[in-house]
Amino acid sequence: MEASKLPGFLLRRGVKAAIVVLAIVICNFLLVHAAPGDPASVIAGQSGAADAVFLEQLRRQFGLDQPLYVQLWIYLKSVLSLDLGFSHRQQAPVAQLVLERLPATLLLTGAAFAFALAAGVTLGALAAQRVGRWADSVITVIALTFYATPLFWVGLMLVLIFSVWLEWLPSFGMSSVGVEMHGLEVVWDVAQHLLLPALTLGLFYLAVYARLTRATMLEVADQDFVKTARAKGVPEGRILRAHVLRNALLPVITFAGIQAGQLLGGSILVETVFAWPGIGRLAFEALLARDYPVLLGVFFCTSVMVVLFNLLTDMLYAIIDPRVEVAG
């Protein structure tokens, strides 16, 4: 892409992302009002159990006696100033609760994504190369299996095998409790706790990326520039790495961007199974306590993360691939 076009492209994408975020806020607002019962009790986070003084204060704060558009305006203003409400149950602002849990979720989803991408692309490339039918069969079996298996069940089975039966790995939490550790010991400890949850979350996407890589590599391998390279006498390994794989990776990147939301949704299940202290676990705890402000906050934050991630892949894509249509 020409350097002069880039700022305009980014601006357009930024505006689009802002509109999506705005729509999410409106979506949240509508949900609060569509819920059966008093919106104030939804905002308070406990149906009917909150004290009257607090509900009255909420009614005033959110202008619940005023027309709907005024309420929407008040709500928009508070969300855009990063005030996501207050969790009466936990006695803390929702934004703070979510931010505290965010690093753990990012670590989990990041590790799962890296694992899925690395293993998936390798497996897909092997299958496309037809080094042996085995890679092809492995992909098909993995894909069929993990498309059909509930994520939380995969997690439970891994716990059963590796924690209960073999006693190799810890089954819950992010670090060992009550053990004093320093430096690398801490890293090693967290890594041990991370392995099973990241594997659980990553296995499904491994299958997806492997299939995608295989398909696009077969497609690219047929194109003229690859034939040219081969005719020039470029070594086969170099053709694969520099010509085929590089081009085949672009759709995989796009797809990863599209799947970001699913990855975050899946982390709610995985964090629940492994008691991983991220926003997914926060959502589950909020669910048990019917703490709606926290649930709404989690929905808002995960959506914003997806939008940001999509923006990032768009930029990455536009920079890597000069053919991308900037107008799009």
Next chain:
Amino acid sequence: MRDFWRRFRRNKGAVVGLVILLLVVLLAVTAPWLYPASPWDMAGAPFSPPGEMGMLLGTDSLGRDVAAGIAHGARISLLVGAVSTAAALLVGVTLGAVAGYLGGFADDAVMRFTEFFQTIPSFVLAILLVAIFTPSIGSVVFAIAIVSWPPVARVVRAEFLSLRGREFVQAAEVLGKSRLSIVLTDILPNALSPIVVLSSLMVASAILLESALSFLGLGDPNLMTWGFLIGSGRSVIRLAWWMSVFPGIAIFLTVLALNLVGEGLSDALNPRLARQRGGAA
């Protein structure tokens, strides 16, 4: 029809899938006769391992029969899968048809709307919807339908876009047929095969979604579901592995069967595509 069956049969996986699916349907239909007592009732000693005390798949922490739970859960899973897919199809086909047939501004608006729903994390939205509208079979079906229509809208729109310029549609327009009747009687029947293939996959993912929701405790509190069984076995997995293993296998087999049938349908309905794929593999 016979041609269709011949092509479907050629895909061995699809036949296996169909057999498994029929067995699950049979289990769901006969559950009230196989296990006449309520699956919530105590049937034996708590935590009996499979095979003991006459319990085929063991009992749970309250002495409930796991096998009875799976049989009764099959009814809910299939029901939720079918109904929520039907609802999602209704929304998706309508929006996709409007976008693809009218084009222009309507197309733009519908596609932006669809993109929005594809961007937001759908599982988080489903959780939020069920939690806010209180867990019941109605709210679960509603939530699943809300998050699963976008792919339908996209597929239907693409089909309608390519079909609306064809000669038989132009002929119908010249004959003065109303738009609604053109859409319903001329275009839709020709767009049916991708919709059929997609819906078998949608039933599969709806079953997965329902199980995830009830695993988190968002299922209908009065209904026995596979996800609930796994969820209640989670905290006692060290004591009673069978409580979470068997319901998971039930989900796996059902969803796998639906996916395989979907592939078979795709082969049978798009013979040209199937042959191409056969050549590439």
